[in-house]
Amino acid sequence: MIIVVNGQQRDITAGCTGVKLLEELDLTAERIAVERNGEVMNRQTFAACTLAAGDVIEIVRFVGGG
């Protein structure tokens, strides 16, 4: 099934969980926050989600800034 992560389409297997997606994206060690279909959540909450077709996901982290 297709979801959108940070503006890019991604094909994931049905039943894929947030934690599985973060593993696939190599983000298990990074300090991140996630928005799923407009709802902001922390890593733990997202990790526990079962993703659905058409989900729109934003994954952010801290970068240099003033």
Place this chain on the structure above:
Amino acid sequence: MTDLLTIAGRTFRSRLMIGTGKYATFQQMREALEASGAEIVTVAVRRVNLDRKEESLLDYIDLNRYFLLPNTAGCQTAEEAIRTARLARAAGLSDWVKLEVIPADNTLLPDPIATVEAAKTLVAEGFVVLPYTTDDHTVAKRLLDIGCATVMPFGSAIGTGLGLTSPDRLQRIIEVIGGQVPVVVDAGLGAPSDAALAMELGADAVLINTAIARAGDPVQMARAMAVGVEAGRMAYQARRMGKSAVASPSSPTVGRVGDK
């Protein structure tokens, strides 16, 4: 006597806040942070790059030593800023946010109306809000009244290094806000003399990024800024002399050699 900066009940020894953008390398940034003595460090919130693995800024910032202040830079509307602030909080470090709402033009000057609007929502959601604002004292007062933890007027536009382009307006903000919440001069400072002047006028702290990151030697400039801030603060506490249009000799006017 320890001269502490208190923001929302949290105390800091340093009155210099540092941004983490625009450094040549993370290593250089780390050394500049160290040299500055700063305790509050700003960061931006951005999408993780999924195409290639990038080094993590946080690997270079000791979170036991520095207090991270996420900003909403890049947000052009109140809604975007609120969304970014919520994401920053969800990253789990704190509920502090440096609120920036800057319309899509090349001035990089804040939208005061959208800033007030976003600040109201964020304060109601329990955020500690440190808003970047204009040099207008009425806007500063509004931000104070709705419960912001500081006000952060610009010295001049972001990244210009022009220093304090309207010290009289900054002075007015300090008169109206001073003693209630800290006034932090953010943006546009180019040299330690700019930072010192802001502090002499009674600002509680300054926030500097470009002037350090884009100096020929950022680490040395970080030290220079720290000294500038300290000198300005001490001068403020010492209460400078009044200005006079008339000269006044420093040496005795009597007993000169050859006096009749």
